Amino acid sequence: MKPSIESQGTDNKPDLYRNIYQDVSIAQLIENTLAHKDGVELPHPNMKSKIRLDGSPSYGLEALGLKNLGQVYRNLTVPKLIEHAIARAEGILADNGALCVKTGKYTGRSPNDKFIVDEATSHDEVHWSKTNVAISEDNFDLLYRRIQSYVQGRDLYLFDGFVGADPDYRVGVRIITERPSQSLFAHQLFIRPTPEELDDHQADFTVIAVPGLQGDPDIDDGINSEAFIVIHFGKKLVIIGGSKYAGEIKKSVFSLMNYFMTKRDVLPMHCSANMDEQGNTALFFGLSGTGKTTLSADPTRRLIGDDEHGWSPKGIFNFEGGCYAKTIRLSYENEPQIWEAIRFGSMMENVVLTRDSRHPDYDDGSLTENTRVGYPIHYIPNAAIPSVGSHPNTVIFLSADAFGVLPPIAKLTNRQAMYYFMSGYTSKLAGTERGIVEPQATFSACFGKPFLPLSATVYAEMLGERLRKYNDHASVYLINTGWSGGPYGVGQRISIKHTRAMVTAALNGDLNAVSFHPHPIFKILVPETVPGVPSEVLNPRQTWSDPDAYDRQARELARLFVENFKRFTSARPEIVEAGPSID
Template identity: 75%
Template sequence: MTQQSSAYQDKNDYQELAVDKLLNKDLDDTEALSNEPTPTYGLESLGIKNVRHIYRNLSIPKLIEHTLARGQGVLASNGALSVQTGKYTGRSPNDKFIVEEPTSKEEVHWNKLNVPISEANFDLLYRHALSYVQGRDLYIFDGFVGGDPKHRMGVRIINELPSQNLFSHQLFIRPSEEELAHHKADFTVLAVPGLKGDPENDGGINSEAFIVAHLGKKLIIVGGSYYAGEIKKSVFSLMNYFMTKRDVLPMHCSANMDAKGNTALFFGLSGTGKTTLSADPERRLIGDDEHGWSKDGIFNFEGGCYAKTIRLSKENEPQIWEAIRFGSLMENVVLDWAERTPDYDDDSITENGRVAYPIDYIPNAVVPSVGGHPNTVIFLTADAFGVLPPISLLTKEQAMYHFMSGYTSKLAGTERGITEPEATFSACFGKPFLPLSATVYAEMLGERLDRHGTKVYLVNTGWSGGPYGVGQRFAIKHTRAMVSAALNGQLDDVKFNPHPIFKVLVPESVPGVPSQVLDPKSTWNNPAAYDQQAKDLARRFVQNFKRFETAREEVIAAGPCAD
């Protein structure tokens, strides 16, 4: 056996061992890591009783020690804790439910993504969870969501796994000792991945995984999935509901600011470059994923970042690269067995490898994570058809149209079953997490764009010269140059021309970008094939937008020409 094949075999052995350890319930019966009695921290008010040990807001080293002692992870050569999540390496959108009860019944926009489940079935699952945690150790994180003290909400995350509690510690806002002493939870998440659902006997669910939110009780149960992202997105979904009641627009976006305090927002689904482009060494990071826009400005919902690691490089993403160190949590990243060195190019586990780290691991992060009203908004899309311009300016109505459309291509690994880019429309660039109608959020956005004179650009980080499999993906250096030009005002005096099909305004020049790149049609060998593909995508836009029956006529008219 060659040295290379031996190392590969060892790597496979490690992956199998890691998943085996994670799923082995016998680990719950190991000797306790501490024999000291602990208080209940009010868990009995949730019906949680007869648990073995309760650990609240443990330090990072202790959470890592607990994970290592239980055999549920290893330390990588960069110092990060590395874990595997087994079967679920991404979100499971078909297993997310909202309880249909008086609080939600009339307000929630029920559809294929906001699926109702009865209170009776929720109560049954909750009883299963209460029974499951008896005799087990639990880890509590008490902290906050919302960087603006005026709008922040208390969150309590109760975890079965210390590694997921580390995730909670790094992704949400950590309290001071005084804040912890007086902490009150507005939201509660009970994450018990070892509890598998039974669709035959647990009514209303589809598989062993279930993520169920009760808006009235502000309570979420996450079961059956070890993927920590379910915890984060569950809390985000609650914020998307409750923030609108405070006249705060909740947004699935990144945010940063320049040295003068000029703020920018980056919208886009996973894999479109949102995290990478917002982690700009020349700008200060406010947050990488979830924000609110209030009458005072914007603020980050979180206290950390959850970045994709596939094909991560020190050259292209230096800030993310350096943030992966002791205290960070890597999920489903392949390690060399002997040296524990991460291989970010290896997708044998998933394309959706992730790393969680606190925002202050980014050297120029804004703390506290608040900023003024944005001067510029960037909509990111990865167009697998290769027809959208790499950058274009939008009118307010076009911005609302494309915000409601949320067009991109799902990238491999982001959700189960996705193995190659697939065209999709996700309203507001985050429809799975929006309990209300997309028109509610779009009207809030349009009002803010009007009031603050914010410019909106549509940036395509996808393909040029042909569709996926034929064309090439835009070079990241060109995308960075276009985004920088938009943020720095270098496009203010450039001439723009409307695209004949999509109507968006395309610049004639961008500093640092070849002019032929800006016209997508000119990059195709067959212009007629481009027109056909572009019209096909336009028809998809129009067909998708028909579901927004309450949209205003001027917003509908801002869409592309389908004929």
């Protein structure tokens, strides 16, 4: 474990300072200063603003019906946002310099509290389902009026920036929050404007996040709890209440992109991306917790982005300007780039700090397994700036298989790639959503079903078209980052060291000359050898103490695949036949 910043160089302090500050961390000294408002121009949170008296601008918020406001802060610098967050008791500084906040009851996305407004412009396009739940325009209007009343007299923080690293597909976004810590999150996660761009900024999408306003299902028809995340495609507007979890802001913008980018011949993808020095690009698809951020943060390759991308006729581009990484069990040895990126300007969520030193305990999941950190992409030293790349040479589907039967790596034909993309099999990992306390097998179409407002077939056909049109020689792999030797609770999680070796072999072309054999049930192509990986690891049946038990479990998972795929009634027969066999 790398030593903390606080512990380095302590013995070089003069004795006088050692005596005075021996029990006080640097972070605490800074906070003590802020608590006395020394050098911080910050009105009391409840102080009535003079915004209408002194003529300071409201930046067009009246057009949204947000009136009689307190002070409105627009695009504050990172140090000022951190000062405001600390002074308002939203978070504390860790010894590595990062702001650490707790999000209370909601430590992950709340999928049962997300709704899409059933309105005329999008009604016939939205794929209404358990994940795309309708709410009426009347009920949306009632919630919005509650927001308009709630913000009166309150200070608001604006972030005006962009989504989309390719200027040809860039979208203006405005994030309105009552919490400076969430404004810091938006500043670091989205694309930051230059001063000239800020002067001419126009918001195509708007997100209003007011965690302090709690919904009430008894009076707010159409919602389920105090939390609500409501998307209105017609207005290009999202309202969020009752949840302090910043990830709701990020994923709401992603949902907007997933709807509107398809109209511009851009495939929106829940994936990470990187490239080598020659510009060869790779995509990593997978749900949260499957390893997209970890595996794409490779010191030998340039990071394009860790979570959300578009694939246009020109190539790949990052939607975001930052990364949102899981930190549970983070170590310097396994993930040095992410470790080093957690510093001043980063924002950690629900990471437990030691009482005196304020040192993050990344192994402590007492608040949640979904501990997170947000930081700008340039905190990764080899990030690609701007975050764009060519059409991908390698596509990797990441699956955390809780059954422990999928091979740790397998090559897919183009038809199999379509099948497994549409299936989107993985396991929901503990903490990524409320109520998930242990991995659960799930099929999430296109590895991003919770964020896809359209039918999965729309996105799958766009992917198939691109694989045929731009990448006749691209390699597609399915990599299992889940369990081996048995199901969850019996087997063990596949070694990150072995997973990295398999990813490296796939990216470098080391598997091009390797022999493959088809899995007897799933029919995917399993390599005979992978450099740096024991051969017995590659065959999951050999890792089980009871091979017959493996066969039974594998057939059960195959049955789940087949049953799940029946919902894709419009899938071509050759795609259906590319799936596993249950005979």
